[in-house]
Structure formats: structure tokens, C-alpha cells
Amino acid sequence: MRSLWQRLGGERLEAVSASLRPPTVGRSVRPEQVLRPVRPAFIWATLGSAFLLNLLPWGHAIWVPDFFALTLVFWNVHQPRKVGMGVAFVFGLLMDVHNGALFGEHALAYTLLSYGAISLHRRIQWFPAGSQSIYVMGLLLVAQLASAAVRLWVGGASPYWWLGLLSSALGAAMWPLLTALLLSPQRRPAKRDDTRPL
Amino acid sequence: MEYGPPPLFNQGVSARARLAFFSLVAAALIIIDAQVNALDAIRNGVEILLFPVQRVLLWPRDLAVDVGDYLTTLGSLNEENARLRLLAVEQAKLAQQATQLQLENDQLRKLAGVRERVNVPAQMVVALYESRDAFSRKIVIDRGKKDGMRAGYPVIDEAGVVGQVTRVFPLTAEVTLLTDKEQSLPVQIARNGLRAVAFGGQEPETLELRFLPANADIENGDSVVTSGLDGIYPPGMPVAAVLHVDRDVKDQFARIVLKPVAGMSRSRILLVLLADPPPLVPAAEGARAGPSGNLRGDRAPAKAARR
Numbered sequence: 001m002r003s004l005w006q007r008l009g010g011e012r013l014e015a016v017s018a019s020l021r022p023p024t025v026g027r028s029v030r031p032e033q034v035l036r037p038v039r040p041a042f043i044w045a046t047l048g049s050a051f052l053l054n055l056l057p058w059g060h061a062i063w064v065p066d067f068f069a070l071t072l073v074f075w076n077v078h079q080p081r082k083v084g085m086g087v088a089f090v091f092g093l094l095m096d097v098h099n100g101a102l103f104g105e106h107a108l109a110y111t112l113l114s115y116g117a118i119s120l121h122r123r124i125q126w127f128p129a130g131s132q133s134i135y136v137m138g139l140l141l142v143a144q145l146a147s148a149a150v151r152l153w154v155g156g157a158s159p160y161w162w163l164g165l166l167s168s169a170l171g172a173a174m175w176p177l178l179t180a181l182l183l184s185p186q187r188r189p190a191k192r193d194d195t196r197p198l
Numbered sequence: 199m200e201y202g203p204p205p206l207f208n209q210g211v212s213a214r215a216r217l218a219f220f221s222l223v224a225a226a227l228i229i230i231d232a233q234v235n236a237l238d239a240i241r242n243g244v245e246i247l248l249f250p251v252q253r254v255l256l257w258p259r260d261l262a263v264d265v266g267d268y269l270t271t272l273g274s275l276n277e278e279n280a281r282l283r284l285l286a287v288e289q290a291k292l293a294q295q296a297t298q299l300q301l302e303n304d305q306l307r308k309l310a311g312v313r314e315r316v317n318v319p320a321q322m323v324v325a326l327y328e329s330r331d332a333f334s335r336k337i338v339i340d341r342g343k344k345d346g347m348r349a350g351y352p353v354i355d356e357a358g359v360v361g362q363v364t365r366v367f368p369l370t371a372e373v374t375l376l377t378d379k380e381q382s383l384p385v386q387i388a389r390n391g392l393r394a395v396a397f398g399g400q401e402p403e404t405l406e407l408r409f410l411p412a413n414a415d416i417e418n419g420d421s422v423v424t425s426g427l428d429g430i431y432p433p434g435m436p437v438a439a440v441l442h443v444d445r446d447v448k449d450q451f452a453r454i455v456l457k458p459v460a461g462m463s464r465s466r467i468l469l470v471l472l473a474d475p476p477p478l479v480p481a482a483e484g485a486r487a488g489p490s491g492n493l494r495g496d497r498a499p500a501k502a503a504r505r
């Protein structure tokens with residue numbers, strides 16, 4: 001009797017574990033890699049260099065993506081506890097001074113961007129990088145529209161402001177590349193010997 | 199030993215509260231900056247911090263330009279040399295005439311009892327970069343308050359008026375180009391002296407004359423010069439040429455599009471005329487004052503004129 005019960009329970013457990021096993025038919029499932037912890041210095045270095053990229057004299061090439069916004073979204077999605085809205089706000093103010101924009105315009109846009117990224121970060125991470133970029137494009141567009149709305153309110157907008165939306169699309173297209181680049185230090189194997197064939 | 203709550207539950211201030219806080223601060227800053235100039239001190243401080251970084255980041259571009267200049271072929275240099283020689287000869291004739299005309303003009307002015315035109319001192323500046331902004335047309339130059347720049351000074355290049363200094367930092371200054379939508383200057387048609395006000399145009403890199411009747415005597419190709427009525431721009435400086443005139447019957451005003459003669463965003467070396475703007479007119483007389491451009495630091499005349 002007892003052995004029969006055990007056998008039934010064992011079978012059930014096996015069935016349950018079989019249902020939990022990742023499906024092997026059809027699309028192959030990516031193995032999930034456990035990432036190493038990120039170094040704060042790396043976060044600040046990438047944020048700083050993205051900001052410097054924005055400071056380059058791009059002039060009227062308004063299709064150039066906003067590198068800082070993109071990097072900000074990346075760290076908001078992957079490390080929301082380390083990079084938050086305060087960082088976005090402060091860098092936004094710096095950007096305003098550089099661009100000669102109204103004080104607070106970029107700060108508002110980056111704050112909204114950061115909030116969106118932080119509230120979506122659990123959802124976004126489930127998707128592969130290609131699909132993530134659609135979310136990212138939405139976030140970047142919202143930030144740009146916020147900035148355009150401020151301009152319209154002040155009255156300084158040109159009828160060609162929508163050309164700038166191109167930069168959001170380009171930024172989103174760069175997302176998979178950025179993900180690969182910025183996650184690479186965390187994807188390193190724990191021991192250096194693991195990469196060596198011998 | 200003190201232990202805080204486990205990090206699993208210690209999330210700090212909620213994201214929504216932070217969003218509300220930072221958006222409110224940003225909105226307050228925007229409103230303050232748009233209405234009054236109370237934030238210029240902070241802006242100047244940040245600009246001083248950013249300045250060395252900005253200058254260093256201009257090096258790659260300047261290096262590329264220098265390399266490009268170095269690799270210019272002999273042929274194009276020869277061609278340019280020949281062109282410049284021709285120009286020099288042409289201008290020598292003009293220069294010699296100019297001295298004579300100046301003398302004659304002085305005499306006539308004395309005879310007519312007209313106050314002599316002041317010779318405005320000027321300062322050569324280099325455009326550092328254009329502000330990266332889809333909305334406005336602004337450039338940043340390498341001279342600031344330290345070199346005597348002040349908001350309101352007109353900026354020209356070798357061909358004509360470029361714009362006006364609108365914001366001065368300690369080490370740099372911001373020039374709003376004429377093509378900026380917010381910018382305006384009083385002009386007249388060189389051919390017949392018809393006075394008008396030129397504004398930044400709807401299309402990029404154009405100007406437009408507003409509030410001229412549909413039957414105004416303006417033709418394509420007319421040259422437009424400053425009228426000097428605002429006391430900021432010296433009179434007679436070339437501004438633009440008329441590109442096309444749209445006399446729509448249903449509109450009261452003609453739609454006149456101009457093409458600026460100055461290099462606008464292309465020229466690197468500019469000249470700032472150190473002409474102090476005229477003293478502010480009292481509000482009662484303000485209605486008669488002409489539009490005096492878009493002075494950020496100096497809003498009173500524009501407001502008075504609107505009244």
C-alpha cells in the first residue's frame with residue numbers, strides 16, 4: 001500500500017517536473033546566464049562618456065541619437081536601484097546649459113524617461129534585445145514629445161520639430177548593440193581560466 | 199550594531215513620488231527661466247564648469263578640419279588665390295573711392311547739420327559650435343563677459359548681418375541667428391526705402407517680412423538692408439535678398455520670403471559690433487519704439503512695443 005502510494009507520488013512528481021522542463025521542440029530556449037554584479041565605476045563611466053558624446057559639436061544633425069538618454073534608459077532598466085531619477089534630473093540640467101535651452105527642459109524629459117524605464121524594467125528584461133528596442137523607442141519618444149511640448153508652450157518651436165523624432169528611432173535601433181556592449185563586463189566568466197581552451 | 203530593514207523591502211521613496219518631485223522642480227525651473235532671468239547665476243556657474251570639457255570636445259572636429267585644409271590640392275589653392283587677387287583689385291578701387299566719399303559725406307552732413315554717424319568698434323570672434331536643437335538657431339562664440347560681450351550686440355560676417363548676442367556667459371556667449379523664429383530686426387528695401395520688420399522664417403534658413411500690404415512694392419531679388427531704426431544694428435548693412443513674394447488675395451498681408459546673405463550657420467569667423475543698445479525707453483514712450491530684436495536680458499522694449 002505504502003509503496004504503491006510512493007509510486008503514484010513519484011509518478012506525479014515526474015509529471016510535474018516534465019511540465020516544468022523547458023520545451024525542446026520548436027524554438028530553442030536561450031540558456032539564462034547569471035550575470036556578475038556590476039561595478040558602480042563602470043556605470044558612472046558609461047553615463048559620463050555618453051554625456052560627452054552628446055556634447056560633441058553635432059550642430060544641426062538632429063537625427064543623431066541622444067546617447068545619454070539611451071544609456072540612462074539602459075541603466076534604469078538593468079540597475080534601477082543604482083541609477084534613478086535624481087541622476088537623470090541633474091544631467092538634464094547640464095544638458096540644458098550646453099544646448100542653451102530653457103533651464104529644466106531636458107531635466108523634465110530625462111526625469112520622465114527615467115520614470116518610464118524604472119516602472120517598465122521588470123517587463124522589458126523578459127524580452128530579447130530586438131523586442132526591447134520597441135519599448136525603448138516608446139520611452140524615447142515620450143521624452144522627446146515632453147521636450148517639444150515645453151517648446152510649443154514657450155512658443156519657440158519650428159514646424160520641422162518632428163524631424164527630431166528620427167533620433168529616437170535611431171536610438172532604439174542602437175539598443176541591441178548598446179545592450180551587448182554594456183552587459184559584456186557582467187557576462188565575463190568568473191574565472192579567467194574558463195575562457196582558455198586548455 | 200544596528201541593522202536596517204532587509205533590502206528586499208527597503209525601496210526608499212516611491213518612484214511616483216520621485217517623479218512628482220523632480221517634474222515639479224523641472225516645471226518650476228522652466229517657468230522661472232521663461233518669465234524672469236533669476237537663474238542666470240546658476241547657468242553661468244554650470245557653464246564655467248562645462249567650458250573646459252566643451253573646448254576639449256571641439257578638438258576632434260577642429261583636427262579634422264585642419265587635416266582637410268592641409269590636404270587641399272594646389273589647384274584649388276591657385277584658383278582661390280586668383281579669385282582673391284581679382285577681389286583685392288576690385289576692392290582697392292572701392293576703398294579709394296570710399297575715402298573720398300567719406301570726406302564728401304562728412305562735409306555734406308556738416309552742411310545739413312546731421313549728427314555724425316559713430317564708428318562702432320568691433321571684436322572678431324570664432325563660432326565654437328551650434329546648439330544642438332531642432333527648435334532654435336543659435337551658435338556659441340568664444341568670447342564672453344570677460345571680453346566685454348553684452349547681450350544685444352549685433353553680430354555680422356563678411357557678407358551681412360548674422361544675428362545678435364542674446365546671452366552672455368563668463369567665457370562664451372550665445373548668438374541667436376536671424377533665422378531663429380524668435381528673432382526680429384527692422385529693415386528697409388534698398389531699392390525704394392520701404393521699411394519693414396524681418397522675422398525668422400517658417401522654412402529653415404529663411405527670413406520673412408511680415409505685416410506688409412499685399413500691394414507693397416517688392417520684387418524678387420530686391421536687396422534688404424538694416425534700417426537702423428532700433429538703434430542696435432547700424433543702418434545700411436545687407437541682411438537678405440527677396441526670394442519670392444506671395445500676394446495671396448485672401449490675405450491682407452503679402453507673404454515675403456527672404457534668403458539671408460550672411461553665411462549664417464556656415465561662417466566660422468564673425469564680427470561682433472560693440473554697439474551698446476540704446477537706453478531703455480520709459481513705458482509711456484514705449485509704444486513708439488521699434489522692435490528691438492529678441493533680447494533675453496533686456497525684455498522691456500519688446501513688451502512695451504506690444505502694448
